[in-house]
Amino acid sequence: MPAHRQPGTLVTDHRVQVPLDHAQPDGEHIEVFAREVAAAGKDSGQLPWLLFLQGGPGNRGPRPLGRDGWVDRALDDYRVLLVDQRGTGLSTPANRQTLPARGDAAAQAAYLSQFRADSIVRDCEVLRRRLLGDDKPWSVLGQSFGGFCAVSYLSFAPEALSEVLITGGLPGLRTTPEDVYRAAYPRIQRKNVAHYTRYPDDVEAVRDITRLLRDSPTRLPGGGVLTPRAFQALGLMLGSSNGSHTLHYLVEDAFVTGPAGRVLSDSFLFEVQGHLSFAASPLYAVLHEATYGQTSVSARGTGWAAETVRGEFPAFDADAALDGAGPVLFTGESIHPWMFETDPSLAPLREAAELLAQREQWPDLYDPDRLAHNQVPVAAAVYHDDMYVDTADSLETARAIRGLRTWVTDEYEHDGLRVSGGRVLDRLVRLVRGEL
Structure with a gap:
């Protein structure tokens, strides 16, 4: 696990092999890369993990520059894991240069059909078990498409989650x-x-x-x-x-x-x-x-x-x-x-x-019944008139997830997490803990 220091932080790289198709664990595997960021001078082994799921789809995880932006606030309470979701960044890449090795267009499309939120969540589960063990849950922060992935996580593996924070990323559960x-x-x-x-x-x-x-x-x-x-x-x-x-x-x-x-x-x-x-x-x-x-x-x-x-x-x-x-x-x-x-x-x-x-056969990404019986603390920032994610859909989904608390604001646009200097994350943390 290569590690290096940045101003105020210790950064450690992690790589895991995951099945291309999690329904076929003995089949082809690809690599997923993740970067752990911990505050310098703290015993990170005593801090809970916060998994960050990036917006997208298809965007790599953030490249940290010490204690900057929302990461600075997160490091007060967590050690942070920044994932390059499958196909992006330092994970096994999927682009015009690599995909021809898969074969013709049909083979490429079949390969890419495994790169949605359901697969990303299962990749994260491989990471969690590698880093925390089978039984210890972690916190998740999802931005935009990362919030979509977080709702899939609540649908498929809520037992792995201690709390979920979502910014600009509550999807329509039954929206075409x-x-x-x-x-x-x-x-x-x-x-x-x-x-x-x-x-x-x-x-x-x-x-x-x-x-x-x-x-x-x-x-x-x-x-x-x-x-x-x-x-x-x-x-x-x-x-x-x-x-x-x-x-x-x-x-x-x-x-x-x-x-x-x-x-x-x-x-x-x-x-x-x-x-x-x-x-x-x-x-x-x-x-x-x-x-x-x-x-x-x-x-x-x-x-x-x-x-x-x-x-x-x-x-x-x-x-x-x-x-x-x-x-x-x-x-x-x-x-x-x-x-x-x-x-x-x-x-x-x-x-x-x-x-x-x-393609007509896309597996469902959300389980409305399981979400209706959710037991995981969830807090979500919903940006008023968000251009990228429909506010009405977000609020309907918020009502459909048991116990979810919302913060609706027009102070920020869709990128509030990135531009707020940690204020958006701080409010969500306090909201999910019941301090607000």
């Missing part, structure tokens, strides 16, 4: 993929209205950029293609605390004037590429809609639900906006099949992604 996006597009539209109210000059600037891209799609430095639809996808950032401001600064830097007139600047295209490329987290795109798949809820699978539902919201039609006088609306957390044509990191996975979209 189409329902997710029918609720999402109006929230995204409200975030657009707020952005343009804050930065009214962006209305014309965004129209100018979109018009240029409609006439001439532009190659990004990394080889991707910037089309109007891809440009609209920058709205993903509107659900974070500083996203609207970041988007404004990006838009205001869009043009330079050269011999041929106004063109999109290199700096703009470079920054756009950083926001749009899925090179660092391809599983986010490949598995995003699969995180909502449950056969008992929607027997027909996911089927590119965001793309299907988008047609019900004509306000997001860029061509119609340009033909009129209104603003071009950005989209949000939605994955579309055209992304597998414009992003070089996704293009080799297009056929596998299509097969996953067509």
Whole structure:
């Protein structure tokens, strides 16, 4: 177990072998990596464990820099385990470079079907038994998709949990993929209205950029293609605390004037590429809609639900906006099949992604009956009008999990855990302990 020191912390690496398919424990195994962070000078052996489940899907665990952010608050009471969920970070990777070794698109899709929350929870159980033993439970903190995983954990292995903390991640237990996006597009539209109210000059600037891209799609430095639809996808950032401001600064830097007139600047295209490329987290795109798949809820699978539902919201039609006088609306957390044509990191996975979209047999991720009889203390932060997770779904789920306590707030956006300097985590800890 390699260990090293950072300011105020001792960091130890852990690796475990887990079955690719936990229903076949004697079959193929993959590796899962986790990083333990403990406060320097404390006897970490006496502290309870806090497992952190990252948002996503497909994002690696945080890379700590000493006692910073929410980790600083957590280290007052816990030793923290930061997991690279299967397929990400230092765990056995799954991306355009590794997946061809699995075989054709059908083989790749079958492999990736094992990378959802149910498998992640069972991986965590292997880690828990390795680090704590069979009978000792641990605490779990789930952010966004990590909260979805935490609810799966409560459904499948509540005996392993001493307490659960969730931020921006209470999923709809019986919500279809189409329902997710029918609720999402109006929230995204409200975030657009707020952005343009804050930065009214962006209305014309965004129209100018979109018009240029409609006439001439532009190659990004990394080889991707910037089309109007891809440009609209920058709205993903509107659900974070500083996203609207970041988007404004990006838009205001869009043009330079050269011999041929106004063109999109290199700096703009470079920054756009950083926001749009899925090179660092391809599983986010490949598995995003699969995180909502449950056969008992929607027997027909996911089927590119965001793309299907988008047609019900004509306000997001860029061509119609340009033909009129209104603003071009950005989209949000939605994955579309055209992304597998414009992003070089996704293009080799297009056929596998299509097969996953067509897949009809997705095991259920939640057990409503078991949740209704829950005995584990649970506290959840629900962010009012969260762009990424529907507040109504979250509150319905909160009512469905016995004993769950909620904190509903509009003080923070979806990234409240990260930007609050430990305040969100502190409130959840006090809430789950009954101190509030």
